Amino acid sequence: MRKGWYPVLLIAWLLSACGNDANQPTSTAQGGDPKRGRGIYLSACVACHNSDPSKEGPIGPAIKGSPKELIEARVLRASYPPGYTPKRNTHIMPAQPYLKDALPDLAAFLNEGGKKGAG
Known part of the structure; x- marks a missing residue:
């Protein structure tokens, strides 16, 4: 009878681990x-921008710290936000x-760590 409880306890333990918030992705503001x-x-940008x-x-500028509005305009429309002066013409x-x-994930990556760049 003792062995019959081990699978039940194992399943209960595994199910309790499924609700652990530690496994949730880190998100920013x-x-x-x-x-x-x-x-x-790494999959969509490093062909032109540096992996850092x-x-x-080789083609694109440093973009660390770029504001979300710039990222959205460049990625979705290949344009610049109103009033923005690009570093490259x-x-x-x-x-x-x-x-x-x-875009929210890309912006979170480009803005973590506090280093500033431009687009």
Whole structure:
């Protein structure tokens, strides 16, 4: 009879671990997850920007610390927010509207750590 309780206790223990908030993604005040944002950045941005967003890339500028409005305008519309003066006068970056749902995560990644850059 003692062995019959082990599977029940094991299942109860596993189910209790499912509700643990420690396994939840880290989010910022912007509501984004910097870890997911890093993955998005590495898959969608490093062809032109440096793998370290605080450094200049082969084509794109350093973008660490870019404001959410700039990230949204550049990624979704390949434009700049009203009144923004770009660091580079190029129009190479294409719009990437498929990243719309990933913008909070991308912004969270680019704005963690306090280093400032530009877009």
